[in-house]
Amino acid sequence: MRNASQRRIMIIATVGFAVVIFGGLGRLGAVGSTVGVIFSPLARSLHSFGAGIASELGVVGSARNLASDNAKLRKENADLRSALASASAGSTELAAIRKELGLRELSGKRLVPADVISTQPDSYRSFITINRGSSDGLAPGMAVVVDGTLVGTVNQVSSLTSKVLVTTDPTFKVTGQVLAGGSGATGTVRGSIGGGLLMEKIPQDLKISVGDTVITSGLGGNIVKGYSLGTVQLVARADNGVFQSARLSTPVQIGRLQTVFVVAN
């Protein structure tokens, strides 16, 4: 009886590990796609339901801070109006210079809307699965945004779905630039376990302050300049260090994402 049981366990374990090895070698592509097609409508509904609950809980939790949030948003609104005015003047000037120099326009990108089907089912990585794939023109490396904020980059693409590496994943890296303050300090922004972003390798002599906005710098990779990454929450400086680092708060909350936009070429 005992031997039969142990033999059964060995058979199950062997089958399980064989499937894992085949999957690791990429031999389960068709099976994975089929499972995805079968479960995606139900998974999408359950994800939307969970995201709705998470948003409602967030609203209840933030009700206590309404007064301070209101004051902060008023100040941010005034800053943004001022920034918009100078940006409008700058863009007119830039258009004139581009015309003079005969440079082509940077546009030509299109936004592909996508629904989030599921999220990474563990606490240590940050991926989302979206319902658009190579048949919609998606390719690895494309930026994924929502409300002008970088959500992540397309990582794996199948014909109908894609997996997006979210900025809060510990393996995600992008070059960021501090927008406010005029220092233009750049550094490497990477995700951290449990959410949040870290900006590292910022030269020590450049000034950064709490509340500064950090955007993508456009240096390296496929991500263009100007997508918001977050705001500086904490600055860490060492007297004898060459670089300083900062912790950023990001508006990207993986559990609440329902619709995102892929920046396709």
Add this chain to the structure above:
Amino acid sequence: MRQLRIISIALLAGLLQVSLLGALRVEGVVPNLVVVVVVCFTIWGSASEAMVTAIIAGLMMDVAGAGTFGLATSSLVLISLVSVMVRQLGVDGQILPIRIALVAGVSVLWSLLHVASIGLGAIALAATWRVMGLEIIINCLLVLLCTERIFRGPRTV
């Protein structure tokens, strides 16, 4: 009939894990229902039932996730084997404090395997330990919702 029930529970746990629970993050931490279900099957069911659940739910997590393929399945199979070994040592998981301790222990194992897959340097970070601690607490709360009636089956090794 029993096999159909086990497969249904495994599929449901896997589906909830990749959809609803993935969205319901508490401070960035995902409640790990699948780990709790596998441990409950080793306590109230049999080792082979726990392993079947580990493989079905683990593969669903691996297909839905995008990290190292097979990590969830391998971790869950290892967790089911560890839980069976603990039971063979005479530790009775039917007693609630022991059940909670068992879930806490395997949650640590799950976390360490996943953090190691990112890089051993991540283990030294305070944020990692905060997430790990919170995940253990949430999983221990989840096990309180699991009753014998759901998992009871023939107790064989």
